[in-house]
Amino acid sequence: MxxxxxxxxxxxxxxxxxxxxxxxxxxxxxxxxxxxxxxxxxxxxxxxxxxxxxxxxxxxxxxxxxxxxxxxxxxxxxxxxxxxxxxxxxxxxxxxxxxxxxxxxxxxxxVTRTLAIPGVSDHAIGMKHVEEAVAIRDRLLTAFDQAATLPPGPERRRLLTVTFVGGGFSGVEGFGELLSLATALIRRYPELSLDELSFHLVEARDRILPEVTDGPGQWVVRSLTKRGGRVHLNAQLLSVRDGHVVLSTGEEFDSELIVWTVGNAxxxxxxxxxxxxxxxxxxxxxxxxxxxxxxxxxxxxxxxxxxxxxxxxxxxxxxxxxxxxxxxxxxxxxxxxxxxxxxxxRGREPKRYVHHSLGTVATLGLGRGIFQFHRLVIKGFPAWLMHRGYHVLAVPTWERKVRVLAVWATAALFGRDIVSLTSVQHPREAFLAGAHAPAPAEAGAPPAGVMTGDAARS
Missing domain, CATH: 3.50.50.60 (FAD/NAD(P)-binding domain)
Known part of the structure; x- marks a missing residue:
């Protein structure tokens, strides 16, 4: 065989x-x-x-x-x-x-395409695997919790600053979705204000989303900007040492979360x-x-x-x-x-691969999207529905389709879950903290290691 x-x-x-x-x-x-x-x-x-x-x-x-x-x-x-x-x-x-x-x-x-930029390997997170996507979300939620305990100032601004590097589909969709989550989170944190959020999308070319034409791409930039995001076109990342972002345009700022979506190699x-x-x-x-x-x-x-x-x-x-x-x-x-x-x-001739594109669709955050098929362009909520409809049909197996639909239905009724599980990345910290902590001394308690009563007699 x-x-x-x-x-x-x-x-x-x-x-x-x-x-x-x-x-x-x-x-x-x-x-x-x-x-x-x-x-x-x-x-x-x-x-x-x-x-x-x-x-x-x-x-x-x-x-x-x-x-x-x-x-x-x-x-x-x-x-x-x-x-x-x-x-x-x-x-x-x-x-x-x-x-x-x-x-x-x-x-x-x-594989993820990386460049020899100082600090990238130490601070950036990719967005090619599930583990990376979960880490990005947890980092943002944790940053909100930490920022809420600080007074207004540079440290709080750093925690609420997010930088995406790369304006392709992965970067733009991730940027739009995370921006949507962050603006929704503000309502849960009365200590923080929307003006303190700082979201940056850095792209070396003069446009984002190369898979769509110029008009829809420019509309996406305007849409993200209107929602509070900053899109840096014709800007190259020079350094992110210690989370300090330096761009070729001369702009500099501190960023708690840096997401690398430059493309594939x-x-x-x-x-x-x-x-x-x-x-x-x-x-x-x-x-x-x-x-x-x-x-x-x-x-x-x-x-x-x-x-x-x-x-x-x-x-x-x-x-x-x-x-x-x-x-x-x-x-x-x-x-x-x-x-x-x-x-x-079985002795037959193979067929050649020919596939005509079904169009391009992208999510830009909850209720927002963009779709283009040749000259047909659909924006906003209808495009977002098309994105969800297409991908729930495209994801393999009925089991996965049903699970995804169930989560969407639950979120529509109760909203998104905002629990951070960053501690999952270090599961033994709580255990070790308890193991190394000294036991509280009680009045009349024998010294450690001395058995009394039934324990001593046995």
Whole structure:
């Protein structure tokens, strides 16, 4: 029986394995998925996780729950030797070991793109995983609690200052949702005022949201500004040492929370530790039918899709363009990849990937959004409803759809939960504080270590 190895359990990897389970005959092939996380993250929900509109676990789809006939390995593929059809796996516990395969599917995904800016590695938080989204929300809630105990001044202003770096979809949606949460929180803190909030969105280019045209992008800037946010265009981040933000425009301010959403970079494993072909950007060279290689020279038994693959965009007006690395493409590529693998196993020709965009939709906070499809632009509340409707349909499995809808319905009746669980990141602090605290001395109590009464006699 052949072994199909799926490297990465993100969108493309999850959907590939999920569809392979449904299409493979019994005994036709076995499927293995290697990923360090036991779940697939539905990233379009992360901005709402940041705002508390979606429960964190509902933005994660368990691999073991839904891939019931797939072998799941909790680990990371650190090298691919396709010439020998072997990968090196670094498990969560234990030593690295080789793993053989017959067919490989590389869907390792991209990684967060970082720059050598002083202070970023020490103070910034990304927004690519559920854990990061939860940490961002908890940091904001904790900052409000701390600021409420301080008199007006520089320290209080720092706690109430938030900086997002990067004006793409992830940054703008996260910025809008967190701004919406912060303005709603002010009503719960009579000690604080709305004027003390300071939200900054820093973008190096002259516009935000490159996926939409200039008009809708400018409307988003005006909308965020009207709500109290500051959008810094043509501004580069120079330093964030000790939380002190320095911009190329000359502006400086202290910020308690710094969120890094600059974009994605090619997966280091793919372009540094693999013998599969990559392009100048370090992305996997993939044909239109998702086989690795070029039209003239395909690589046998190797497939790729998702954010780490340069998939030709046959629906684009220009030639030589690759598909945009987003969920809309990754999901559909994963489904087609599974069908194509099954087709080749049964002696049929694979089909080419062609997908025409369904449009662009983004949330900008509770009740606010933007949608564009060609020249059709919808703004405000209708676009926000479209965003929620589309993504609740797109998130995999009915179980997740029902859970998300239930949270939305509860929030509509009772409002968002504003409890901070920052202490979860340090779960032993309370235990250690109690263990190290001296016991209170009672009148007439014997010295510590001296047994009396029944305890001494026993």
């Amino acid at each position: 052949r072994t199909i190895l799926v490297v990465g359990g993100g969108y493309a990897g999850f959907y590939t394995a999920w569809k392979l389970e449904k299409k493979l005959r019994r005994g036709e092939a076995r499927v293995i998925v290697v990923d360090p996380r036991p779940y697939m993250t539905y990233q379009p929900f992360l901005p709402e996780v940041v705002a508390g509109s979606v429960e964190a676990r509902h933005a994660a789809v368990s691999l073991r729950r839904h891939l019931r006939r797939t072998e799941i390995i909790a680990g990371r593929v650190t090298a691919v030797d396709h010439a020998r059809k072997t990968v090196t796996v670094r498990p969560a516990v234990g030593r690295e070991y080789p793993l053989a395969y017959d067919i490989i599917v590389v869907t390792a995904g991209a 090619a997966n280091p494993m793919v372009h540094n530790h693999s013998d599969l072909p990559v392009n100048g950007r370090g992305m996997l060279v993939v044909r239109a039918d998702l086989r690795v290689g070029t039209e003239d020279a395909p690589v046998p038994d190797a497939w790729g899709a998702g954010d780490d693959a340069a998939v030709p965009d046959l629906a684009a007006e220009r030639t030589g363009v690759s598909t945009v690395p987003n969920a809309q493409h990754a999901v559909r590529q994963g489904k087609l990849l599974a069908r194509n693998i099954v087709a080749t196993l």
